[in-house]
Structures are given as C-alpha cells and as structure tokens.
Amino acid sequence: MKKQFILFALLSVTLISCGSDNSEGNGMPGFGAFGGPGQRTTSVETSDIQIGNIAEQVRSYGNVKAQNVVSVLPQVSNRITNLYVDxxxxxxxxxxxAKIYDVTFRDQLAQARSQLEQSRxxxxxxxxxxxxxxxxxERDLTSESELEIAEAAYQSSLSQFEAARASLTQAQENFNNTEVKSPVNGVVVSRALEEGDLASTGTELFQIASTNGYESRIYLPVQDWRAVEIGQEVNLRVSNESDISARGVVSRKSPQLDATTGLGEVVITLTSTGNSxxxxxxxxxxxxxxTKNEVMIVPRSALVEQVETVINPETNTIDLERTYSVFVSKGDSVAERRPLELGIEQGExxxxxxxxLPSDKIIVTGQSGLEDGSRISVATGERFRTPEERQISTEGDAPNGNNAMGGQNPLANMSEEERADAREKMQGMSQEERRAFLRELRQDQSVNSDSTSN
Incomplete structure (x- = not known):
C-alpha cells in the first residue's frame, strides 16, 4: 500500500511539472489546459468575403448542329457528269x-414538243x-350522225392535246432536273457520290445544313431535367477554350424521359456565336x-468539412451527416470556428x-489543422508562394538596405534594369556563388566611386 502511494505521488509531480508555463516558450501545448487549444502559433492566410452574384447551374456536353439539315435527292436517274460543290x-x-447526263431527257423533251404540235x-x-x-x-344538209362523229373527233383531239401538253411539262421537268440544285441556303456537310456514279431517284446525293441557325441537344438526368425551363439563358463553351464561345436559350424540352437511359432531352437554340x-x-x-445578386460568397477551399456517422435503428443503416464551417481571424491572433449554412454552389x-458577416476575414490557407481558439499568425501571400514564384532576394539583405554581413547592399545603388539583370544572373547560383557575385559588385561600385571622386 505504501508503494502505491509513493507511485501516485511521483505521477502527480510529473503531471504538475508538465502542466507548467514552459509550453509557451517551447511551442508545445500545455497539459494545464486539459484539452484546450495549444500555445503553438499557426501561420495562416486570410481573405475578405466576396460580395457578388452567383448562379445555380446545370452543365452538360453536346454537339452543335444546324437546326435544319436537308437531304438532296436526284429526281431523275442517270450518270453524274459534273459535281460543282464539295x-x-x-x-x-x-x-x-451537280449535272446528270441529259441527252436522253433532251430527246424526250423534243419528242414531247413534236407531239404537242401534232395535237394542236x-x-x-x-x-x-x-x-x-x-x-x-342548221341548213338540213347533213344528218345527226355526221354531226356527232365530227363532235367526237373534236373532243378526242382536245384530249390528245391536253395529254401531249402534260407530257411536254413532264419532259421539261425531267430535263430541268438533270441539274441538281440546292433547295436552301447552307453548307454542304455530306456528299455520297462521285462523278461517273449512277444517280438514282431516292438515293441521297448531298446533305446541306441550313445556315439559318444552330442548336445544341443535351440529355440530362431527371433532377437537372426537372429544373430546366424553356427560356432560360445558356452559355456555351468549346471544350478546349476558356472563354464563352456562344450564347443561347432553352427552346424545347422533351415532355418525357428516355425509357432506356432515363435521360431527358433539352434543345438549346444559339442566339449568338463566335468564330469557333x-x-x-x-x-x-x-x-x-x-441567379442571386449581392450575396456572400466563399471559396470551396476555405471550407472545413466534418462528417458524423449516424446509425438509423429503424432501417438498420449507417448514414453520414456532413457539416461545413470556416475559420475566422479574430484580431489576427485567434482562429474562431464558424458553422455555416450553405446555399448555391457554382464551381469553386x-x-x-x-x-x-460581410466584414469577417476568413482563413483560406492553413486552416486544416486549426481548432476553435487556436493561436494564429496572419502572413502575407509571399510566405505561401512556391520558391519558383518568389522574387529572388539578395542573400543577407537587411531591411535598411545594408548587408547583414556588413557593407551597403550593391543592388540598392543600381537602376531597375541593372537590378533585374543582376537578379536574373543569380537565378542559378548557389549561396556561395551569390555571395561572391555580390562581393564583386560591391568592389566594382567602390572602385567606380573612388575614381569619380578623384
């Protein structure tokens, strides 16, 4: 029993010594706080809260196509002699x-004209x-039968004349159709035959996309399809470009989902287009x-996510509850956790x-290891840049322009162009080479100064 008491006393002394104020000097958290924030200071970077506009968006990829694509079919059958477009x-x-061999149709037209003349x-x-x-x-010089025969012959001639005239019209149409013409203004997007091929009626020769307008068709899952309405504005961007390439509006929307894919079709009519x-x-x-205007906006990277596991006894399932918060700088020395209620998300x-509050400064760098009440030191963006992004500084420079090793900083007496040239030369140097280079510059400036004074 006495040994247990001595062991407990030694443990108490150890805990008291560990909980002393020495933690503030060595940067280790003190046990005296009993779970409170440590005394270690974390360097962080802060940012103002952005006040601006944000929009809830639906994004999907689709191909641009002409609103109308017309198939050009030959109306007569024969060999293609000329193609004028590609x-x-x-x-x-x-x-x-295109031009179709027309000798046969020219002969048929001539024959139809001759038959029409004979009928006339x-x-x-x-x-x-x-x-x-x-x-x-009227003079009783002929019989009724003779008059009826003459009338029948006349009516027969009229019928033959009308038939000949119809034959001429058809022959003229066939001859004209040996020249295949475009029914619309547009761009040739397909050509099926070559010169010398046999063109036949019902076989597509060209496809022409009308230039009256373009559209994009996309297929959305049910949640996004339900949210889209006719008349909503759309920005279109070519996949390899960063800027907006075209603008449009939702013009049509399928009233049902595809039974196989479960997606709903949405048609977007382009109202303005760029060169791409x-x-x-x-x-x-x-x-x-x-779209919401004048709201508080924070970057996604500033959020701290907390995930809690919740067991649902009724369904015997495990659910995940996610909450989000940010850290706010208080007096540039303490981090305060703020739970958030989030709204619209637009990218980052x-x-x-x-x-x-709009006046709060949120911590955007270094917040991952913080706790509520952690001590912080707000640093500028320079401390968070990579070595390649930082401007090359003079080894040993002091804030007043004097070198820490003694002597005037040689770059301080240079022009901007000379200083930039010197820094460029020091880019690939080691520390020893840089010191030697600066020492040589200082000596050259000293010699030049002495010669000027003499």
Missing part, C-alpha cells in the same frame, strides 16, 4: 450542285370540221437555373446563407 462549300438556294394541228382540223357540220345541220462555333463541334452547355464558389 464538302464545306457554302451554297445558296437554287445554286446548281389535229385540234385545229377537227374543230373546223365540227363547225362545218354544225353549219350544215461550327456544326459538329463539342461544347459545354451551362444553363443558369437560379459557394453562397453563405448564415454564419458569417
């Missing part, structure tokens, strides 16, 4: 795209006979669902609904 050519309505002569002849028979009938927009290009469509920008 892929990518811009054509106007009525422009000749026959009508003129039978018409005169019919009028003569009517005159004779053309049929087939892949673009990212950014649809603004909800997140709206804060509650938990912050």
């Amino acid at each position: 892929l990518g050519d811009t054509v106007r309505q009525g422009q000749t795209l 002569i026959a009508v003129k002849r039978d018409s005169a006979e019919y009028v003569r028979q009517q005159t004779l009938m 927009i053309y049929p087939g290009v892949l673009v990212e469509n950014v649809i603004n669902i909800t 920008r997140i709206e804060v609904l509650s938990g912050l």
Whole structure:
C-alpha cells in the first residue's frame, strides 16, 4: 500500500511539472489546459468575403448542329457528269450542285414538243370540221350522225392535246432536273457520290445544313431535367477554350424521359456565336437555373468539412451527416470556428446563407489543422508562394538596405534594369556563388566611386 502511494505521488509531480508555463516558450501545448487549444502559433492566410452574384447551374456536353439539315435527292436517274460543290462549300438556294447526263431527257423533251404540235394541228382540223357540220345541220344538209362523229373527233383531239401538253411539262421537268440544285441556303456537310456514279431517284446525293441557325441537344438526368425551363439563358463553351464561345436559350424540352437511359432531352437554340462555333463541334452547355445578386460568397477551399456517422435503428443503416464551417481571424491572433449554412454552389464558389458577416476575414490557407481558439499568425501571400514564384532576394539583405554581413547592399545603388539583370544572373547560383557575385559588385561600385571622386 505504501508503494502505491509513493507511485501516485511521483505521477502527480510529473503531471504538475508538465502542466507548467514552459509550453509557451517551447511551442508545445500545455497539459494545464486539459484539452484546450495549444500555445503553438499557426501561420495562416486570410481573405475578405466576396460580395457578388452567383448562379445555380446545370452543365452538360453536346454537339452543335444546324437546326435544319436537308437531304438532296436526284429526281431523275442517270450518270453524274459534273459535281460543282464539295464538302464545306457554302451554297445558296437554287445554286446548281451537280449535272446528270441529259441527252436522253433532251430527246424526250423534243419528242414531247413534236407531239404537242401534232395535237394542236389535229385540234385545229377537227374543230373546223365540227363547225362545218354544225353549219350544215342548221341548213338540213347533213344528218345527226355526221354531226356527232365530227363532235367526237373534236373532243378526242382536245384530249390528245391536253395529254401531249402534260407530257411536254413532264419532259421539261425531267430535263430541268438533270441539274441538281440546292433547295436552301447552307453548307454542304455530306456528299455520297462521285462523278461517273449512277444517280438514282431516292438515293441521297448531298446533305446541306441550313445556315439559318444552330442548336445544341443535351440529355440530362431527371433532377437537372426537372429544373430546366424553356427560356432560360445558356452559355456555351468549346471544350478546349476558356472563354464563352456562344450564347443561347432553352427552346424545347422533351415532355418525357428516355425509357432506356432515363435521360431527358433539352434543345438549346444559339442566339449568338463566335468564330469557333461550327456544326459538329463539342461544347459545354451551362444553363443558369437560379441567379442571386449581392450575396456572400466563399471559396470551396476555405471550407472545413466534418462528417458524423449516424446509425438509423429503424432501417438498420449507417448514414453520414456532413457539416461545413470556416475559420475566422479574430484580431489576427485567434482562429474562431464558424458553422455555416450553405446555399448555391457554382464551381469553386459557394453562397453563405448564415454564419458569417460581410466584414469577417476568413482563413483560406492553413486552416486544416486549426481548432476553435487556436493561436494564429496572419502572413502575407509571399510566405505561401512556391520558391519558383518568389522574387529572388539578395542573400543577407537587411531591411535598411545594408548587408547583414556588413557593407551597403550593391543592388540598392543600381537602376531597375541593372537590378533585374543582376537578379536574373543569380537565378542559378548557389549561396556561395551569390555571395561572391555580390562581393564583386560591391568592389566594382567602390572602385567606380573612388575614381569619380578623384
């Protein structure tokens, strides 16, 4: 029993000595706080809260295509003798795209004209006979049967004339169709045949994309599809570009989801386009669902996430509850944790609904190891830059311009161009080489100063 008492006394003395104020001097947390924040100071970087506009967005990729793509089909069948356009050519309505061998159709047209002329002569002849028979009938010089025969011949000639005229119209149409013409203004996006190939009716020869407008079709999951409405503004960006390439609006929306994929189709009509927009290009469509103005915005990188595991006894499942907070600098010396209520997320920008004041300074670098009440030291951005980003400084420079090793800083007496040139030369030097270089500069300046004074 006596040994246990002595052991307890020694342990108490050890705890008391460890809980003394020596922790402030050596940077180790003290046991005297019993779980409170340590005395170690953490260097952090702070930033003001941004006040601006933020939008809830739906993003999806789709290809730009012409609103109307017209298939050009030959109306007559024969060999192609000439092609006047190729892929990518811009054509106007009525422009000749190809020529089909027309000798047969020219002969048919000539034959139809000849038949029409013969029919016209026959009508003129039978018409005169019919009028003569009517005159004779009035004088009782012919019979009823003769008059009926003359009338029948006249009506037959009229029918043949109409048939010949229709044949001529068809022959003329076939001959005209030996020149394949564009039905719209647009761009040739497909060509199926070459010169010498046999063109037949019903076989596509060209595809022409109308230049009246472009559109982009995207397919969204049910949550995003439900949020999209007709008339919402859309920004489009080509996948390899950083700036907006085009603008548009949601013009059409499928009333149902695809049974196989579960996605809903949304059609975006482009209202303005840049030089990088053309049929087939892949673009990212950014649809603004909800926009809020003059709200508090923090970067996602400043958030500290806390995840708690919650067991649901009813369903016997484990749920994860996530909460977010940021650290605020108080007097540039203490970090204060602020739980947040978040709103709209737009990329790396997140709206804060509650938990912050516009005048707060949030910690954006070094917050991962902090606790509520931790001691901090607010540093400038220079301390958080990589060595490659920092400006090369003179080894041993003191704030007053004098070298810590003694003597005037030689760069202080140089012009900006000379100073930049000297720093560039020191880029690849070691510390010893840099000291020797500065010493040589100091000696040269001293010699020049002495010669000037003499």
